Amino acid sequence: MLTRRDFGKTGAAALTTAFGFSLVPAQAAVRELKISRTTQSRSVCPYCAVGCSVIVHSLGDKARNVRSSVVHIEGDPDSPVNRGTLCSKGISLKQFVNSDRRLTRPLYRAPGGKEWQAISWEEAFEKMARAIKGSRDRGFVERDEQGRTVNRLENIVMMGGCTDTNEINYLLSKFRFGLGLLPYENQSRL
Amino acid sequence: MTPTVVKLIDTSLCIGCKACEVACQEWNDQEFTIGTFGGTYQTMPDLAPNFWNLIKFNERETDGGLSWLMSKYQCMHCGDPGCLRACPAPGAIVQARNGIVDFVSDNCIGCGYCITGCPFDVPRLSPETKKVYKCTLCSDRVAVGLEPACIKSCPTNCLSFGERTEMLRVAEKRASVLKTDGYAEAGVYNPPGVGGTNVLYVLKDVADPVSYGLPKDPTIPWSVVLWKGPIKWLGTLLLAGGVLGSFFHYLKFGPKHEEADDDEPV
Secondary structure, eight states: OOOOOHHHHHHHHHHHHTTOOOOSSSOOOOOOOOTTEEEEEEEEEEESSTOOEEEEESOOOTTTTOOOOEEEEEOOOOOOTTOOOOOGGGGHHHHHHHHHTTOSSEEETTTTSSSOOEOOOHHHHHHHHHHHHHHHHHHHHOOOTTOEEEEEEEOOOOEOTTTOOOOHHHHHHHHHHHHHHEEEEGHHHH | OOOEEEEEEEGOOOOOOHHHHHHHHTTTTTOOOOOOOOOSSSSSOOTTBBBOOOEEEEEEEEETTTEEEEEESSOBBBOOOOHHOOSTTTTEEOOOOOSSSOGGGOOOOOHHHHHHHHHTOHHHHHHHHOEEEOOOHHHHHHHTTTHHHHHHHHHTOOEEEHHHHHHHHHHHHHHHHHTTTTTTTOOEEEEETTTTBBBBEEETTOOOOGGOOOOOOOOOHHHHHHHHEEEEHHHHHHHHHHHHHHHHHHHHHHHHOOOOTTSSSS
């Protein structure tokens, strides 16, 4: 039974709603931060020679049945190189990591062949070691024209990359001097 | 009290690298739609529902040369937002206490009135979702104390972010430096017609914002002001008057009685 008081209340409510006063309380919605539960890993941008540091945000707690995925990459403020900033290429690194065309395993193309074929890492190391050994055996110079001992190798070039760490560069130098390799360049200078 | 946050754009430092554009796309997980080449270095001719931040490569001819007037085209987060005034859907557009004007898609009804209300022509209606989108000033990041994605990426320090009074001071200081550097007209773009904007620009020529693609003295369209102000109240009054009138009419004259039809056979 609708009493007179109830009629007044509902009537007023219906009227105000009809006239554009919402009786629903306005709620302030805060957008969800997509990196609130991510794992942060430090890395270096692989593009140019500046070598900006980045923070890779990945989702997934690395539990056994979970596959992590990279959800966001942004600049690392701790790096003196870029202090958190990135260029248009660096800031798009997430697409680089998640691209289905990204190379994640060794591919081999036989001499004269047209097709790339996937091979195992063992096979790849074996082939590289064989090729280096072959070239070195052919091109190693023990003595120069004047008969001086030089023990140098001129038919292999070593190329370093801008994302190589001090430790990698130390090992590269060891490797290079071990072979007697002279031509040596780094992407950072190009 | 929550401080008002401000994005400061020093256009004299922009090199057009577009890092802020990509940072915006990346943070908001928006797929880029490949457009057409328009004869400039600009990424897109205009903003889009999935593209909220555009660096405009405004060209101005100088004596024997060409100068680029870079400007960052995105939501200005006005102090008195025209979009919010025009919006008929409760909760679809919110102005946070820190000054951020944000669109809440769940409440958006896709009427597009905010597009009419915006003096800077920023909101874009998506034909797929029938909802309107624009820059959020990364309200999600700002809420947890991070700076917006575009600010963080900028490699030339052209973009900075902070509390309003502090950023106004920084902007004025930078403008005075530009003045001593030979840009006599340098100044801060903070149009009072929309209650000031929480996106500030330092322009080399503040007397001519139009050449930067920014409106001179923008105001909320008078149609929106009238329609959401006096006209709305007048209409409400008229409607209420009509309802009250019929109520008192009923009290005085009672219900309408049908006259018995005598001709009808029984």
